Amino acid sequence: MELVIAIVIGVLTSCGVLLVLRAHTFAVVLGLTLLSYAVNLFIFASGGLTAGKGAVLGQTDIYADPLPQALVLTAIVIGFAMTAFLVILAIRARAELGNDHVDGDSGSRQHPDKESRL
Amino acid sequence: MLNQIVLVAMLVIGFALLLNLWALLRGPSMPDRLLALDTMYINSIALLLCYGIYSVSNLHFEAALLVAMLGFVSTVAVCKFMLRGDIIE
Amino acid sequence: MSLLEWSIAILVMAGALFVLLGSFALIKLPDFYTRLHGPTKATTLGLGSLVLASMLFFNFVQQQLSLQQFLIALFLFISAPVTAYMLIKVALHQKLVPMLNTRHQDLMKQRDNLAKGNDLPTVEKLADSD
Amino acid sequence: MRLLNTLLPTPARSLLLFVVWLLLNNSIAPIHLLVAALLALVIPQLTVSFRDPQPPIRRWGLAVRYIARVLIDIVLANLQVIQLVLGPNKNLRPGFVLVPLSMTEALPLTILAGTVSLTPGTVSAEILPYQLDATSSAPKYLLLHVLDLQNEAELVASIKQRYEQPLKEIFQC
Amino acid sequence: MSTLLWIVVLPLLASLFATTARHWQRSKLAFAVAAFPALALLLLLPCGPAIFSGEVLRFQAQWLPLIGLNVSLHLDGLSFLFSLLILCIGLLVILYARYYLSAQDSMARFYAFLMLFMFAMLGVVLSGNLLQMWFFWELTSISSFLLISFWSSQSDARKGARMALTVTAAGGLALLAGIVLLGQITGSYELTVVLSKTEQLQQHAAYPVVLLLVLLGAFTKSAQFPFHFWLPNAMAAPTPVSAYLHSATMVKAGIFLLARLYPLLSGTDLWFLTVTLTGLATLLVGAYFALFQHDIKALLAYSTISHLGLIVLLLGLDTDLAAVAAIFHLINHAIFKASLFMTAGIIDHETGSRDMRKINGLWKYMPVTATLAMVASASMAGVPLLNGFLSKEMFFTQTLHQEILGSLSWLIPLLATVAAIFAVAYSARFIHDVFFNGEPIGLTHTPHEPPRYMRVPMEILVAFCVLVGVFPQWFIGDLLTQASAAVLGTEVPEYSLALWHGLNIPLLMSVLAMAGGIVLYINRKHLFLFQAGFTEQAAIYRFDQLLQRFEQGCRRVTARVDNGSYQRFAGVMLLLVLLFSGAPLLELSSLKGNRPALETDPLLMAGAAILCIAAIATVLTIRQRLLSLVMISVVGLMVSLAFVRFSAPDLALTQLSVEVVTVVLLMLGLYFLPHKSVKQSSPGHLVRDLTLATAMGVVIGSLAFAMLTNQTDTIAGYFLQNAKTGGGGTNVVNVILVDFRGFDTLGEITVLGIAALGIFKMLTGIPRFMAGADGEGRRWALDPHPLLLAVVSQALLPLALLVSVYIFFRGHNMPGGGFVAGLITAVAMILQYVAQGVDWVKPRLKVEYSTLIALGILCAAGTGVASWLFDKPFLTSWFDYFELPLIGTIELASAMVFDLGVYLTVVGSTLLILANLGKVTTRYRPMHKEQL
Amino acid sequence: MQHAVIFPILLPLLTAALLLLPPLQASLTKRRWLSGLGLFLLLLSALFGLWQSGAGVQTFYLLGNWPAPFGIVLLQDKVSALFVLLSTVLACCCWLYSVAGEDERGAYFQPLLQFLLMGIHGAFLTADLFNLFVFFEVLLISSYGLLLHGGGKGRTKAALHYVLLNLLGSAVFLLALALLYAMLGSLNMQDMAQRISQLGPQQALIVKAAAGLLLVVFGLKAAILPLHFWLPAAYANASPAVAAMFAVMTKVGVYCVLRVFGSLFASNAGELAGFGQDLLWFAGLATMVLAAIGVIAAQNLKKLVAYLVLVSVGSLIAVLSLGSTAAIAAMLYYSLHSTLMAGALFLLADLIAAQRGTVQDRLVSGRPLQQAWLLGVLFFIAALAVVGMPPLSGFVAKIWLLQAATESQHRIALWSVLLLCSLMVLIAVSRAGSTLFWRVNQQQVSGNRAQPVQWSAVVLLLACSPLLVVFGNPVMQFCLEAAMQLQLLPNVRATGGL
Numbered sequence A: 001m002e003l004v005i006a007i008v009i010g011v012l013t014s015c016g017v018l019l020v021l022r023a024h025t026f027a028v029v030l031g032l033t034l035l036s037y038a039v040n041l042f043i044f045a046s047g048g049l050t051a052g053k054g055a056v057l058g059q060t061d062i063y064a065d066p067l068p069q070a071l072v073l074t075a076i077v078i079g080f081a082m083t084a085f086l087v088i089l090a091i092r093a094r095a096e097l098g099n100d101h102v103d104g105d106s107g108s109r110q111h112p113d114k115e116s117r118l
Numbered sequence B: 001m002l003n004q005i006v007l008v009a010m011l012v013i014g015f016a017l018l019l020n021l022w023a024l025l026r027g028p029s030m031p032d033r034l035l036a037l038d039t040m041y042i043n044s045i046a047l048l049l050c051y052g053i054y055s056v057s058n059l060h061f062e063a064a065l066l067v068a069m070l071g072f073v074s075t076v077a078v079c080k081f082m083l084r085g086d087i088i089e
Numbered sequence C: 001m002s003l004l005e006w007s008i009a010i011l012v013m014a015g016a017l018f019v020l021l022g023s024f025a026l027i028k029l030p031d032f033y034t035r036l037h038g039p040t041k042a043t044t045l046g047l048g049s050l051v052l053a054s055m056l057f058f059n060f061v062q063q064q065l066s067l068q069q070f071l072i073a074l075f076l077f078i079s080a081p082v083t084a085y086m087l088i089k090v091a092l093h094q095k096l097v098p099m100l101n102t103r104h105q106d107l108m109k110q111r112d113n114l115a116k117g118n119d120l121p122t123v124e125k126l127a128d129s130d
Numbered sequence D: 001m002r003l004l005n006t007l008l009p010t011p012a013r014s015l016l017l018f019v020v021w022l023l024l025n026n027s028i029a030p031i032h033l034l035v036a037a038l039l040a041l042v043i044p045q046l047t048v049s050f051r052d053p054q055p056p057i058r059r060w061g062l063a064v065r066y067i068a069r070v071l072i073d074i075v076l077a078n079l080q081v082i083q084l085v086l087g088p089n090k091n092l093r094p095g096f097v098l099v100p101l102s103m104t105e106a107l108p109l110t111i112l113a114g115t116v117s118l119t120p121g122t123v124s125a126e127i128l129p130y131q132l133d134a135t136s137s138a139p140k141y142l143l144l145h146v147l148d149l150q151n152e153a154e155l156v157a158s159i160k161q162r163y164e165q166p167l168k169e170i171f172q173c
Numbered sequence E: 001m002s003t004l005l006w007i008v009v010l011p012l013l014a015s016l017f018a019t020t021a022r023h024w025q026r027s028k029l030a031f032a033v034a035a036f037p038a039l040a041l042l043l044l045l046p047c048g049p050a051i052f053s054g055e056v057l058r059f060q061a062q063w064l065p066l067i068g069l070n071v072s073l074h075l076d077g078l079s080f081l082f083s084l085l086i087l088c089i090g091l092l093v094i095l096y097a098r099y100y101l102s103a104q105d106s107m108a109r110f111y112a113f114l115m116l117f118m119f120a121m122l123g124v125v126l127s128g129n130l131l132q133m134w135f136f137w138e139l140t141s142i143s144s145f146l147l148i149s150f151w152s153s154q155s156d157a158r159k160g161a162r163m164a165l166t167v168t169a170a171g172g173l174a175l176l177a178g179i180v181l182l183g184q185i186t187g188s189y190e191l192t193v194v195l196s197k198t199e200q201l202q203q204h205a206a207y208p209v210v211l212l213l214v215l216l217g218a219f220t221k222s223a224q225f226p227f228h229f230w231l232p233n234a235m236a237a238p239t240p241v242s243a244y245l246h247s248a249t250m251v252k253a254g255i256f257l258l259a260r261l262y263p264l265l266s267g268t269d270l271w272f273l274t275v276t277l278t279g280l281a282t283l284l285v286g287a288y289f290a291l292f293q294h295d296i297k298a299l300l301a302y303s304t305i306s307h308l309g310l311i312v313l314l315l316g317l318d319t320d321l322a323a324v325a326a327i328f329h330l331i332n333h334a335i336f337k338a339s340l341f342m343t344a345g346i347i348d349h350e351t352g353s354r355d356m357r358k359i360n361g362l363w364k365y366m367p368v369t370a371t372l373a374m375v376a377s378a379s380m381a382g383v384p385l386l387n388g389f390l391s392k393e394m395f396f397t398q399t400l401h402q403e404i405l406g407s408l409s410w411l412i413p414l415l416a417t418v419a420a421i422f423a424v425a426y427s428a429r430f431i432h433d434v435f436f437n438g439e440p441i442g443l444t445h446t447p448h449e450p451p452r453y454m455r456v457p458m459e460i461l462v463a464f465c466v467l468v469g470v471f472p473q474w475f476i477g478d479l480l481t482q483a484s485a486a487v488l489g490t491e492v493p494e495y496s497l498a499l500w501h502g503l504n505i506p507l508l509m510s511v512l513a514m515a516g517g518i519v520l521y522i523n524r525k526h527l528f529l530f531q532a533g534f535t536e537q538a539a540i541y542r543f544d545q546l547l548q549r550f551e552q553g554c555r556r557v558t559a560r561v562d563n564g565s566y567q568r569f570a571g572v573m574l575l576l577v578l579l580f581s582g583a584p585l586l587e588l589s590s591l592k593g594n595r596p597a598l599e600t601d602p603l604l605m606a607g608a609a610i611l612c613i614a615a616i617a618t619v620l621t622i623r624q625r626l627l628s629l630v631m632i633s634v635v636g637l638m639v640s641l642a643f644v645r646f647s648a649p650d651l652a653l654t655q656l657s658v659e660v661v662t663v664v665l666l667m668l669g670l671y672f673l674p675h676k677s678v679k680q681s682s683p684g685h686l687v688r689d690l691t692l693a694t695a696m697g698v699v700i701g702s703l704a705f706a707m708l709t710n711q712t713d714t715i716a717g718y719f720l721q722n723a724k725t726g727g728g729g730t731n732v733v734n735v736i737l738v739d740f741r742g743f744d745t746l747g748e749i750t751v752l753g754i755a756a757l758g759i760f761k762m763l764t765g766i767p768r769f770m771a772g773a774d775g776e777g778r779r780w781a782l783d784p785h786p787l788l789l790a791v792v793s794q795a796l797l798p799l800a801l802l803v804s805v806y807i808f809f810r811g812h813n814m815p816g817g818g819f820v821a822g823l824i825t826a827v828a829m830i831l832q833y834v835a836q837g838v839d840w841v842k843p844r845l846k847v848e849y850s851t852l853i854a855l856g857i858l859c860a861a862g863t864g865v866a867s868w869l870f871d872k873p874f875l876t877s878w879f880d881y882f883e884l885p886l887i888g889t890i891e892l893a894s895a896m897v898f899d900l901g902v903y904l905t906v907v908g909s910t911l912l913i914l915a916n917l918g919k920v921t922t923r924y925r926p927m928h929k930e931q932l
Numbered sequence F: 001m002q003h004a005v006i007f008p009i010l011l012p013l014l015t016a017a018l019l020l021l022p023p024l025q026a027s028l029t030k031r032r033w034l035s036g037l038g039l040f041l042l043l044l045s046a047l048f049g050l051w052q053s054g055a056g057v058q059t060f061y062l063l064g065n066w067p068a069p070f071g072i073v074l075l076q077d078k079v080s081a082l083f084v085l086l087s088t089v090l091a092c093c094c095w096l097y098s099v100a101g102e103d104e105r106g107a108y109f110q111p112l113l114q115f116l117l118m119g120i121h122g123a124f125l126t127a128d129l130f131n132l133f134v135f136f137e138v139l140l141i142s143s144y145g146l147l148l149h150g151g152g153k154g155r156t157k158a159a160l161h162y163v164l165l166n167l168l169g170s171a172v173f174l175l176a177l178a179l180l181y182a183m184l185g186s187l188n189m190q191d192m193a194q195r196i197s198q199l200g201p202q203q204a205l206i207v208k209a210a211a212g213l214l215l216v217v218f219g220l221k222a223a224i225l226p227l228h229f230w231l232p233a234a235y236a237n238a239s240p241a242v243a244a245m246f247a248v249m250t251k252v253g254v255y256c257v258l259r260v261f262g263s264l265f266a267s268n269a270g271e272l273a274g275f276g277q278d279l280l281w282f283a284g285l286a287t288m289v290l291a292a293i294g295v296i297a298a299q300n301l302k303k304l305v306a307y308l309v310l311v312s313v314g315s316l317i318a319v320l321s322l323g324s325t326a327a328i329a330a331m332l333y334y335s336l337h338s339t340l341m342a343g344a345l346f347l348l349a350d351l352i353a354a355q356r357g358t359v360q361d362r363l364v365s366g367r368p369l370q371q372a373w374l375l376g377v378l379f380f381i382a383a384l385a386v387v388g389m390p391p392l393s394g395f396v397a398k399i400w401l402l403q404a405a406t407e408s409q410h411r412i413a414l415w416s417v418l419l420l421c422s423l424m425v426l427i428a429v430s431r432a433g434s435t436l437f438w439r440v441n442q443q444q445v446s447g448n449r450a451q452p453v454q455w456s457a458v459v460l461l462l463a464c465s466p467l468l469v470v471f472g473n474p475v476m477q478f479c480l481e482a483a484m485q486l487q488l489l490p491n492v493r494a495t496g497g498l
């Protein structure tokens, strides 16, 4: 099980990193989202894996470590706030700079963006 | 015994999820994929219900309810997006 | 296993199989419009069985009052038609081509006209054109 | 009576909330009854403005019968669909159908469309014409997609008779 | 001895005074300003007897003992001599400047800078602490920068000032390093202590470094070759500044430093060689180039360089009296050069030019000035009966008695004579070319004698030239002895200041220099022709060019390193992450630790497979953006299911609810972004990124595995034990969130609230544009609010609120809580927006979202503050059970109020974001009528 | 007053929340006054905290009354009190500057400023690693909002990079946190420090990976080479009061290196002791050099100042990595000086730019300044201070930094780099000054006169420099004691706290 989780975390990280290194804001946003899934799972894993019941008293004898869960919750909320901010920032950048390139300029390699005139 | 049967049921649903993924990847159109995603939400609810029986715990009920509610909202939102572009207009 | 447990087992298996069936339909059926029928129906019944099984299990096997599951079914029964309605609206909007022997395909084209409140020639006439 | 109206602007909604709260909590303990009653009063008040006026349910008995009928239809429908799904695709005779409507109220229409979608081999696709603004004309047609369209007129008639008619009676519209 | 303090501080007060006296009448201002240094002089002079008796006066106060910087003043012969020069010449310059500056120049500003400089200079010479000396040393650089750039509208002045500042400050930095190193070696910065550690220092391995650093400081300040070039360019300064700074004081600071540290640093071969050779080179270079200058001030500047070289050379000689000769020449040079600069100023003032090719025959127009100038330049040339002669003869004598260059030591007297020949030649040129040599060319008005009092300073200085030249012992004998004693640190050897020492080699050298100089000047044409062959640019342009080239180089480097590409930044950062986290893994013998692993089941495998495939599909479909979004939703769903599977229902709920809001947001984003993107990365980039991404995945995955199998005991047990008894809830995760670590949650909701505010900020005034069609070019559908959706969403709202309430209240004991409840409410509201639009919702929802956020935060923080009432720390929770008739036991807990804060903030934030984003376009949708 | 420890976090939070309430949100004047009042109270509490910490005790504040290491603990010692005061003083001046009208140029300026302060102070005061993360996010998200204040393409672009890189940074931080929690089983820094010595070799290596990740995170916040990319654009584009406030942000990164690495990888950490020192040493030196090159290369004043901030970061990090008490003390003093001066320069750059017409703060000849005398004097003072010339605080800092290197190889490297950079800064600043104030063309003066509140904000900041020299001894003593206190690891379980 641990191996499976580790592989999942690895795959998520890889995909996230690859997208984070793209040139368009949208790809980067999705990359960061994937990366934050990986990170959340990673934090979650820091308490060890427990199958069965949650850290709710009275339901079972063996409890999962509740602290990483709380940390992940905080991380999810903060990640949500940050993603929201980033999405709007990307919109603003697109509106102001005319394209959705992460550097705000289409660069020499980029083909003209069809919608940028809209 | 009941446990075993529920486990088998879960595997069946798991298989259904894999089929959904297949449909999702295959498409070919966006509504097809969205339909696959929506089915995936519903199958997840099924899985959660079975898992509740399997682990003799109704801690997962809220999760199932939330999947239902939120799956609905996000499917609708994507549809609205494809129809109108602006989902909040 | 008691009768109760057997009935639960059957409901669970039936539910799971209905779920599988819905998903299978998604793969097997030829166009979007037909695919839409598979999951929206089979999953409702599949989930219905599972909800029932779950309620039986908790209320009678576990002897604890548990009616929440009913809410899931209720919610799905309210939301599934809307989802299907929205999806098919998208499909019509995107003018997805239905399978070859679909009848009254021209209704798809007339939809825009009707949507604005204009009248069609007659329904019968349409049927003839098929 | 006016007081009751002010307190319970939407009795059906309040009842639903009351029941759902108890369902959620799996309990009919006094505390939950109390809270359920409280919420059944408060939440409709909070959301009253988020509700376009709809005709109230006039015939409760009919409503219950309607629900029962639909449930049975759903089970039967699914059994039919199994056949269609598992059989060869070439046997399918899908088609679009336009059902002329004789009611215009939004809520009954929605229930009708929902019912049609939930029952055998039919999916509501559109309610035509669209309600774009206050000047739009009232809904006239329900566009359906049918998985196995054998007899169109029979289908239209059955929908109108099995579902539309009872709904008109329930809502008296 | 606070007298010392006053001596230093008075010029500073003068400077401050001058800044406030901008509107004073000029003469009054000059007198008022002069009063301060005059007073300082009056305070200094009474110290004379004590100094002449060999005493050292001190003033000390603690200031910054941690770095060894204290207020420490130290008056001995050397500093007395220098203070005297600084104050006396300073007073003369004040008087001179009164007439020199024109009416447009701000005299107050000039005096303020000048007095600041005087303060700095006095500080340098009176410092008893090396760091403090450096403090004043740098102040001299700054104040000289201000003085040189006094006429800041002239490009030359600005450039010259910057050049002087750059060179001297560079030296200053070297000096600082030298001083700190010195301090670290000797353990103190106090002069008296440091000077007593000669042996310790000279045996230390770092001695050469210290010496070189200190010499760098001294040489740059004293314009020694090869740092001499700044001095001629500093001539852009008003002439009083040149007279003061560039002859008498600032350039002498370097020499003062050498003299001050003479006992400590000298005596080694390294000292002799470096100092001597630098001095010699400077002497020659200065003397040679002086001859070719056409600008009077430039001639004087090069001459100054040459004389400074001479003094430095003397300090580098290993003979007994060289240091004495150095001090003597230093005094003499200050006197005659100051007066010469004043002459130059008068000529400039009267003729409007300083070009010797234009200025001729001034003798006729200003005989008195001419006479004075001639005497002074004769002194510069080393003509007998004048002070310059005496010290130059001493210099010649000392060059003969050294053995620095071993068998080549004879070169030094020879080269000294050559330099003296040039000195005579340029002095001759100064006299002949300016005062005789025909008529002036192209002057606008007839020159005449300067105002009476403008000449007084010159007269005094020239008088000193003569008096010292004729009665040396009587005039400065004692002063010289005491100053020399201070330099040498020991008894001064016997010497005589007589005019006539008999017929000897030095006299011969003098005669040779005189004759040679005259001959050279007469035959100067050939030499000028030869020199004209070198068409060299002025130093200032070369220096400027050098700086510009340096600047361009810097720009290139900066542009290359910081090319503004996010992709590179992110790549570098991720690469670092990879290296730092990967390197320890290489050392790890085995990833697997000793923690027992859970078994794998096929369902989990299926889930993992779906998750991974969906993640990869997200990447592959990234250019069809909506599809990519659908794929990532699958990932989110699977992650939520994983949380359920691994006993984290709270996480699953939160993840799910966040997920849907995120999807909605991303879709709103997609509407404004292009729906498809063009391919951007070249294959090379892609391979590089793929490699990095794969490596990152491998490393992070391995770390995860290593972490999972190497678990340790955590503090979790405490939470499990105390959640119910101490926190009053059975859902430990929730109790951690609202109680054990409630502070985190407070921060977290704050983040959410701030994000919403920030987003609101971004959305106000955003440039609007509308996409008229989707990615495939299809026009948008007609139906904005499908009927079914509208009706159902209206019906769902109360139900969703009910569920929110339910989730909220059960949170403490079961999975749920304020955050999830808030998101459910928000999602229900979003559904209303989606189904019925902003125009429908807005009038029905009369809540200011930012107020909700504020109330939420206040509610949560208020719960925390309330615990102060019970004298408990912030956020201390309270809960109790109450028995109510008929109803049963109910629990009330402060955590609920806290959670209510969370709820309010979440609702407020989410809606503030989404509603405003919706509002952006609603009024700008041009579609309806066009399509209808 | 036992709760005073938490005031620096709570006061800005409550002020910000109140600012959002309708009665205050409607009135600009009321908002300004409330924000100012909040800052005034904050200043009082910061001073009180400094006074309290001056007695030499470390005050632990056990949030929620849960014992350490289970609950979150705040730690007020000399270092944190000093930094809190520093950022408060800076914030007061920024507020003063902003009320001249900058706060009207976009929504929510005052609340965001308060939130930023909350985040900064939280980061300074917390003794819990995850809580540190949370406060990082608070300060980051507020800084995003503030960076965009006033709008414009440049800001949007700079903000995009800044946000993206910091989001990556946050992800890395979380990875590190998870690894540390898994290996050490605690989040309380002191507790972790104690547990770190008991690690097995296998686990120590994993912790090492986490430490490396933390290094990247803090390096990003502090803008250490090669993680500095975001800084010049962000700082140069931010609106003046924001840029000035940002001057303290890199110090948060430096502070965290000091605090977290100082306590986690202290001498008792076994093979992890002193982790990262070498890396930081070289990175610090390299940052200085590159930043100095950037200072020379800068073509406008704001960019120049942004690179100056980077120079100071490099110096701080290099000296910090020396690890000795004296080095840390010197570093503390230097960070006071450099933060305040950078803040002053950012404000000044704006005042200058406003009077130079279209050329703004670009280093080309432009029209004469309207208030050339006032601004010139202020610029001259600021320049002296940043260049490290007497008589302002820069030279004291420089001497102390130099003295911090006592080993000869450190001396050679640090001294040559530090002095070389000083020289380059001098060249650049003198060029900038002479261009801005002296290379004027004959156009008429125009533009906005600096308002009294604006220049008094600059004056207040600049006045700190001579004060740091005149009262240098007590300040330096305090820094030294703070450094000594930092290196004494308290036993968290034994400390009762409140």
Ligand code: NA
Binding pocket: B086, B087, B088, B089, E917, E918, E919, E920, E921, E922
């Ligand atoms: Na909109």
Ligand code: NA
Binding pocket: E650, E733, E734, E737, E811, E815, E816, E817, E818, E819
């Ligand atoms: Na919770």
